[in-house]
Each structure stands twice: as C-alpha cells, then as structure tokens.
Amino acid sequence: MANNLLKIGFIGGGKMAQAMAKGFISAGIAKGETMISSCHPSDLASAKAFKELGAESIFENVPVVQKSEVIIVSVKPSIVPIALGDIKKSLSNNADKLFLSIAMGVTIKQLEQCLPQESRVIRVMPNTPALVKSGASVFVRGSKSTDDDAKITKKLLNSIGICEEVTENLMDPITALSGSGPAYIFVLIEALADGGVKMGLPRDLAYKLASQTVLGSAQMVRDTDTHPGILKDNVTSPAGSTAAGLHYLEDKGFRSALIGAIQAATERCRQVSGS
Numbered sequence: 001m002a003n004n005l006l007k008i009g010f011i012g013g014g015k016m017a018q019a020m021a022k023g024f025i026s027a028g029i030a031k032g033e034t035m036i037s038s039c040h041p042s043d044l045a046s047a048k049a050f051k052e053l054g055a056e057s058i059f060e061n062v063p064v065v066q067k068s069e070v071i072i073v074s075v076k077p078s079i080v081p082i083a084l085g086d087i088k089k090s091l092s093n094n095a096d097k098l099f100l101s102i103a104m105g106v107t108i109k110q111l112e113q114c115l116p117q118e119s120r121v122i123r124v125m126p127n128t129p130a131l132v133k134s135g136a137s138v139f140v141r142g143s144k145s146t147d148d149d150a151k152i153t154k155k156l157l158n159s160i161g162i163c164e165e166v167t168e169n170l171m172d173p174i175t176a177l178s179g180s181g182p183a184y185i186f187v188l189i190e191a192l193a194d195g196g197v198k199m200g201l202p203r204d205l206a207y208k209l210a211s212q213t214v215l216g217s218a219q220m221v222r223d224t225d226t227h228p229g230i231l232k233d234n235v236t237s238p239a240g241s242t243a244a245g246l247h248y249l250e251d252k253g254f255r256s257a258l259i260g261a262i263q264a265a266t267e268r269c270r271q272v273s274g275s
C-alpha cells in the first residue's frame, strides 16, 4: 500500500464507484492498490473493472470496511440496509472509519440506523463526470461526523470536481439536478447530433461539435459570471437562424420539459426516502 494515501473502500463497485475510483486515481488522491471494492457475486464486470485499476475486488462487505479508512457506500438504495446490515452484524465498533454514502434517497437517519452506534456518516451526491474530474458533488454531515471528516470529504470530492456542503432538505432536488443531470445532457448531445445528421452532417463531426458546444456553453456560464439569458441573447441575431431554432424549442416545451424532469426526479427521490 502507498501508506501516505487514504485507504478507500467501495461497498458496491458499479458505475458510480468506478467513476469516482478512476477520478481519484487521475487526481493522484488514490492508487489502485490503496482501494478495495466489493460487489455482488454475479457482477463479474465490476470486479474486473476494479482489478484492472490495480485494486482488490471481493464479494464480501466486511473486509472492505476492515481494510479501509473511508468507505464509500455505493450500492443501490434498496441494497443499503442489506449491505450495511452485514457490517452491523460483524463489526460492533467502527469509530475509526468514515462512511460516505452516495445512495439516492437514503437519509442520514436511515444510514445511521443501519450502522453500529457511533459510526461517522456523511451523505454525498456525486455525479459521473467525476470520472474526468469534472464532477459536481454535495455532502451533508451526519450526527457523529467531525470537522475533520468534512475536511476529508471535501478533499476527496474537490479532487474530482466541485463540492458544496448543503443541508439535507436540499438533497432530493440536488440528486434530480446534478446527480441525474448528466443523463439529460447526454440525451441533449445525442439529439443535437441526430439533428445535425438529419441535416447532412457526418456522425463523428456531429458528436464532436455537439459535445464541445455543451462544454463551451457550460464553461461560459461558470466562468464569465454572466446570466445565461444574456449569453443566449448574444447568440441570437434579429431574424437569424438561432431565433428560428429557439422559437421551435419554446413551441415544443423545451424549458418546461427540463423543469418537469427535475420535479419528477425529485419526487422519485422522495418516494425512495419515504418522505
């Protein structure tokens, strides 16, 4: 083990865990050999993915906790009580461990109930662009977590993108916006490219232009401190092509569809958390 690096364990080695693990490696905050993951015995693909990173990959949860300082709970929400139940049964004292849960809709209270008393828990919502160190993450402190735990969490999450501390009542709309958001944007990129192809562009060029346009526009909103409406106006010439395109989008309810998506996804998170 590279002993100056935190030992990070993943309970659940699926898509989000792999994105974070790869992001940590590329940020230099972890190495393959400083990480370990568990997954379901049927999930050979996840096991292989972690092994390819140089990490240990096993089918039991308890050794992941025993061998790690920070444990990232990255199973589906319905599996959280089962996976943490394994730990509660076998390990009565976890006081030296920090648990970060990324599970959608699983509250701090539910997490703390699933783990031995005194467990230090932080609830996190990351997103898959963590893979390329452009993630957007938030976190909420649990009742036993310390200032140092918050510092460690910030360090980990800032290494793979941006990170904000928030209050738990914001977690569901955040999950809907930034947690699920990459999926909406991938659909947007796919659809922009499909439109380009329909109008005669080669497929490769259409994807290249669509993805760079989304990336550049996002960077302008983030870096110029200019309202997106003004940036939109700057693209839109009187009687020009953009005005024609925007009219079509408004007519089809583009804004309303996005607002509705955030509402629907928030409501789904609330259903899962039972609130």
Ligand SMILES: NC(=O)C1=CN([C@@H]2O[C@H](COP(=O)(O)OP(=O)(O)OC[C@H]3O[C@@H](n4cnc5c(N)ncnc54)[C@H](O)[C@@H]3O)[C@@H](O)[C@H]2O)C=CC1
Pocket (backbone or CB within 6 Å): 011, 012, 013, 014, 015, 016, 017, 038, 039, 040, 041, 043, 046, 061, 074, 075, 076, 077, 079, 082, 083, 102, 103, 104, 125, 126, 127, 128, 179, 180
């Ligand atoms: N995929 C995403 O973009 C995001 C996912 N999340 C959250 O991350 C969590 C995982 O999501 P994904 O990675 O997408 O799912 P996934 O299905 O890719 O991964 C789930 C992993 O859990 C493992 N697993 C199943 N049963 C297990 C058990 N009993 N013990 C240990 N491991 C077990 C599976 O083998 C798999 O490796 C979910 O709670 C989700 O809400 C949060 C933010 C974004």
Ligand SMILES: O=C(O)[C@@H]1CCC=N1
Pocket (backbone or CB within 6 Å): 104, 175, 179, 180
């Ligand atoms: O779809 C889901 O349930 C998870 C939560 C955020 C992104 N994926």
